[in-house]
Amino acid sequence: MTDAAPIMNGPANGSLATRNSNDAVSRGLKRRYAAERRFKAYGILAIAFAMGMLGLLFTTIVSKAIPAFTQTMINLEITLYPQDIDPAGTRERQTLSSANYRKVIRQAFYDLFPDVTSRRDRRELFDMISPGAVYEIRDMVMANPNLIGERVVVQMPMSDDIDQLNKGQIRKDSPETERRVKDKQIAWFERLENRGLVETVFNTTFFTAGDSREPELAGIFGAAMGSLFTMLVTLLVSFPLAVASAIYLEEFAPVNKWTQTIEVNINNLAAVPSIVFGLLGLAVFINFFGMPRSAPVVGGLVLALMTLPTIIIAARSALKSVPPSIREAAYGLGASPLQVITHHVLPLAMPGILTGTIIGMAQALGETAPLLMIGMVAFIVDVPHGALDPATVLPVQIYLWADSPERAFVERTSAAICVLLAFLVIMNVGAVFLRKRFERKW
Amino acid sequence: MFRKSLAVVAVAGMAVAMANAAEARDQIRIVGSSTVFPFSTAVAEQFGKTTKFKTPVVESTGSGGGLKLFCAGIGAQHPDMTNASRRIKKSEVERCAKNGVTDVVEVKVGYDGIVLANSKASKQMSITRQQLFLALAKDIPAEGGKLIPNPHKTWKDVDASLPDIKIEVLGPPPTSGTRDAFAELGLEGGCKKFKEIAALKKSDKKKYKAVCHSVREDGAYVEAGENDVLIVRKLEANPNAFGVFGYSFLDQNADKIQGSLVDGQAPTFEAISDGSYPVSRPLYFYVKKAHVGSIPGMKEYVAEFTADKAFGPDGYLTDKGLIPMGDAERKKFREDGAALRNNIDL
Structure with a gap:
């Protein structure tokens, strides 16, 4: 531009035309800048919209989940009368396990309310304590039989309805017929509160227990362990298989009709709906090989099939992006093809392969559809201890809770979503860390 | 790579070993x-x-x-x-x-019990099974006993005693047992009260069933999935809509939704238990x-x-x-x- 300027401002006879074209250019320029600014603005708007939606999603989920992390407890003073628990004094496990702890708790609770005498009222009164309290006392006594005969203060969960009342989810001012908590129960609850027996504590049960039909006893730990075992199997099966096939296809395979067909099929496989893999798993792993239903090992194998193409495609493009100069230099120094790959190409391609693996695993972590077919959409109380125990996974747990009628499961559903997201974040952080370690610049 | 293929073999071996372990339960x-x-x-x-x-x-x-x-x-x-x-x-x-x-x-x-419920924000409805059939069936009998596609747009079109709002019912899809029971007890219960259709039961049982169990597909009945909690939330948001679901969801959400009276019976615990509520x-x-x-x-x-x-x-x-x-x-x-x-x- 600067070089051309003196010529354009030169002889007078051309100045009109030059000025005109200058004007035209500057006018056009303005328009073009405006177009660029608009384009940028659209981009920013699009990002702002996406971020806004994400923010909205997170705030609603987290705000709904927060109440689930606390639980209303009652500190009840209980006398463990030997005649109720172990009349013979044998301290046998069987006797201790089947003793009538309900009676013990009921007696202690009724003593707090001597004015409640009618059968119906007493029933409603006792309904305020979670049915899980019985097992809590039982486990305590089983762990330490010396407690029998003692007077102990035990912290026990209150029922989900009372918990909801305490958290304000059930409103006291709504008509009595429309809420699950009776006026009498509210009055009793307030009396307990005034005596300082009610306490809201961090909900450890949620993080340590398996599923339950009682919201106050339900926990996410069983599903989290199920997810962990499933993901482990998926990773152990899909990662080595995918990397091996990617290396063969990229580095060794001759280019012919066969390898081309395989390539096309791998790309197509990545787009197959996940439920199809579930049907395949049912037919092959369960019906043909006779593996157990609802087991993480079958779930892991099915999800491994699903993630294989994703990892293969990512691994191939990562291998392809390693510069040929690296290979040639290694060959030049006398390395064998296998040495070139294991010593040079694979380490350099690792960050890309890991990224692909994490994308595939994250996808697998959120799947429910293929698991439906192999029986992992089930109610399972016991926390799984291995890949063969019946288990469910986090997204399935979310689905099951979202479908439960009890109101207290609404907040637990959101809390479970938070746990799933945390799981995902941990996996991603792990991948970022590994990638950073392997990353090489050339 | 050799080590990796070893790992693959190990995993495959594990899978086969576990297949045998699965026999006992x-x-x-x-x-x-x-x-x-x-x-x-x-x-x-x-x-x-x-x-x-x-x-x-x-x-x-x-x-x-x-x-x-x-x-x-x-x-x-x-x-x-x-x-x-x-x-x-x-x-x-x-x-x-x-x-x-x-x-x-x-x-x-x-x-x-299967209930027809709506939001507490609007009025409770009292409906007979016959009216329910006329509102939700795909084909209904017209004068002269001929079957015509359901022409009713609002509840009032069905019967003057019903509210003047658009018919909009959220319910489970055909795969659900709740839907089967709703069709059998609710719709068929009203359906067989028409003389022409009752006669059809004797002559052509298949057709009778098709007429009585078919739910309209013109948007008045919305298949809302198997998730009853979702239906309850949608009812809260839309006071003009009705939902079809199991009694336990009404019981848990009685502060937000109300069950309609069917044949004059409210869906209460007692009425379902003694059989006086018809759709159970x-x-x-x-x-x-x-x-x-x-x-x-x-x-x-x-x-x-x-x-x-x-x-x-x-x-x-x-x-x-x-x-x-x-x-x-x-x-x-x-x-x-x-x-x-x-x-x-x-």
């Missing part, structure tokens, strides 16, 4: 209806906590899907029990028999007798389910929304269950 497996699921799981949990047996695994597969798995054969890879929100069909008994499942114990656990159905579970010796705890599970502390009038299942049976019926099924009586008689 020490845990009851239950499949079946999503309606019975909340009750079955409550019993399973109680059973697992109070006995020395493991907690049974309960899958929610739907009544039809559950019976299909149940009837697939005998052996540890097949479920031991199945829940159903309807009775087993003759075709299913035959399929069972074909696969060697000949001894099956039927246990009725109680009733479930029995719930069942089926036990595979051949498994009783080999899978531990099956008899005890049945005993737990049929104990009065579970399915009785004051049992813990009523808290979950189950409507209990009368004393005589409870006694019969408790005894049948305890004796493992092969009691299916279709």
